[in-house]
Amino acid sequence: MNLTKDKLNGLINGNNGELLEYLNPSNDIKTLAFALNKLGRLPKNFDGKYFVPLTKHPNEKIRLLAIKNIGKLCNEKYLNLLNDISLHDENTMVRREAISSIGRMRTNEAIPILIDRLNDPDPKVILQVIRGLLVFKDNELIKNKLKELVNHPNEVIQTVIEEKYYNISENKPHREHSKSPDYLKNVVVNGDVLEVLKLIEDESIHLTFTSPPYYNARDYSIYQSYNEYLEFLRDVFKEVYRITKEGRYFILNTSPIIIPRVGRQYSSKRYPIPFDIHPFLIEMGWEFIDDIVWIKPEASAKDRNSGFRQHRKPLAYKPNAVTEYIMVYRKKTNKLIDWNIKQYDDETVKASKVHGEIDKSNTWFIDPTFDRTHTAVFPLELCLKVIKYYSFKNDLVFDPFGGSGTFCKAAQLLDRFFFSTEISKKYIVRMKENIAQESFFDTLFLPKFYTMLEFSKIVEENK
Numbered sequence: 001m002n003l004t005k006d007k008l009n010g011l012i013n014g015n016n017g018e019l020l021e022y023l024n025p026s027n028d029i030k031t032l033a034f035a036l037n038k039l040g041r042l043p044k045n046f047d048g049k050y051f052v053p054l055t056k057h058p059n060e061k062i063r064l065l066a067i068k069n070i071g072k073l074c075n076e077k078y079l080n081l082l083n084d085i086s087l088h089d090e091n092t093m094v095r096r097e098a099i100s101s102i103g104r105m106r107t108n109e110a111i112p113i114l115i116d117r118l119n120d121p122d123p124k125v126i127l128q129v130i131r132g133l134l135v136f137k138d139n140e141l142i143k144n145k146l147k148e149l150v151n152h153p154n155e156v157i158q159t160v161i162e163e164k165y166y167n168i169s170e171n172k173p174h175r176e177h178s179k180s181p182d183y184l185k186n187v188v189v190n191g192d193v194l195e196v197l198k199l200i201e202d203e204s205i206h207l208t209f210t211s212p213p214y215y216n217a218r219d220y221s222i223y224q225s226y227n228e229y230l231e232f233l234r235d236v237f238k239e240v241y242r243i244t245k246e247g248r249y250f251i252l253n254t255s256p257i258i259i260p261r262v263g264r265q266y267s268s269k270r271y272p273i274p275f276d277i278h279p280f281l282i283e284m285g286w287e288f289i290d291d292i293v294w295i296k297p298e299a300s301a302k303d304r305n306s307g308f309r310q311h312r313k314p315l316a317y318k319p320n321a322v323t324e325y326i327m328v329y330r331k332k333t334n335k336l337i338d339w340n341i342k343q344y345d346d347e348t349v350k351a352s353k354v355h356g357e358i359d360k361s362n363t364w365f366i367d368p369t370f371d372r373t374h375t376a377v378f379p380l381e382l383c384l385k386v387i388k389y390y391s392f393k394n395d396l397v398f399d400p401f402g403g404s405g406t407f408c409k410a411a412q413l414l415d416r417f418f419f420s421t422e423i424s425k426k427y428i429v430r431m432k433e434n435i436a437q438e439s440f441f442d443t444l445f446l447p448k449f450y451t452m453l454e455f456s457k458i459v460e461e462n463k
């Protein structure tokens with residue numbers, strides 16, 4: 001059978017009988033799928049009887065396409081057939097398509113059927129039912145039924161209902177999205193991040209990128225226990241959430257660490273930091289967006305498998321760790337990214353475009369950087385990528401664990417304002433060397449380094 005799209009177009013407007021030849025259930029799957037897929041828009045008087053036997057076809061793709069075509073007819077006489085399929089077909093996608101076709105009819109007759117399907121065991125089907133019912137937005141019965149779904153166990157259903165009926169953020173006055181407080185621009189505070197963050201107003205910053213202390217793996221951070229460490233980070237990231245603008249990003253660089261063994265009879269302990277932080281970030285409202293893996297050259301990693309290479313005995317294998325995670329989160333919002341972009345003028349959007357080669361995949365190959373003062377610095381290249389991909393020119397970008405100030409330096413290079421905190425005086429000295437003292441792009445906001453006391457006064461003055 002030599003079937004083309006043009007030929008099908010001719011057939012749907014002409015002799016339906018000839019079409020039967022192509023929609024015959026005994027045809028091979030490829031021909032049937034082609035015909036059903038390419039039928040396009042159907043004329044009002046098109047007879048849907050050709051599709052009916054195909055809704056029982058053993059192949060689910062054919063069943064789904066047949067139902068899709070029935071849906072295009074928007075004919076109430078198929079309501080019972082579609083309802084039956086939505087209840088009994090063994091394939092979820094087929095059942096969902098049946099609901100979609102019922103929804104397309106936009107007829108009052110469909111309401112009881114759709115309401116009944118709100119009890120479907122599959123959340124994907126329920127979401128389709130919700131779409132169909134939302135068409136009748138003034139119907140009180142439907143409104144009440146849908147509102148009840150806020151307690152549905154599925155999180156996507158809950159979110160859809162919350163946004164539709166319980167959206168409080170809509171009424172919240174928004175600080176102008178593209179702007180940020182001047183007194184935070186190009187400022188570094190030498191103090192405990194938690195103390196500093198208490199002083200910062202809600203929704204002040206556009207982007208946070210940070211690499212927190214590595215539990216007790218390096219000398220600058222001593223916690224009583226791993227739990228205490230995680231609790232500390234939880235408190236910090238909760239504050240970061242509060243001061244982040246709606247729909248903006250938090251990018252976290254961590255990796256599992258090893259605390260070396262205390263003696264030959266003990267083993268070293270590995271802590272899966274990114275995986276332990278992730279659940280509480282989600283709980284506090286950060287939405288998971290991406291996991292980017294930073295890959296370093298093998299030569300830069302500590303050799304952990306020399307023993308294994310000799311004896312080759314199973315269970316003792318330990319790969320060399322050449323990766324770190326760059327976890328990408330977004331502050332919860334019901335707005336699309338487009339909304340965030342529209343908060344900027346055209347000139348800023350144009351000036352912030354990311355030109356040249358881009359990283360197409362979530363693996364970024366970057367050499368580590370070694371610093372004479374700080375033991376764990378960001379490579380400048382890593383900061384430049386993150387800032388370019390996740391912020392606009394003139395945004396206020398934040399690193400709560402500033403260290404040597406590489407992130408601030410990258411912000412300067414890309415015409416963003418930085419704000420950072422760092423507890424150690426020694427690293428503040430290193431930061432001062434790293435951050436250019438003259439800003440080429442904005443002479444109004446030359447870099448400032450404050451003690452906690454000085455910063456509290458600045459905050460007071462700006463209240």
Ligand SMILES: C[S@@+](CC[C@H](N)C(=O)[O-])C[C@H]1O[C@@H](n2cnc3c(N)ncnc32)[C@H](O)[C@@H]1O
Pocket residue numbers: 191192193194210211212213214220221374376377378379400401402403404405406407421422423424427
């Ligand atoms: C992994 S390092 C960050 C290095 C940084 N990304 C860089 O490029 O240099 C973590 C930093 O957090 C700092 N730090 C630890 N606890 C802190 C706290 N409570 N408040 C502020 N900074 C803290 C440490 O002194 C250290 O410099």
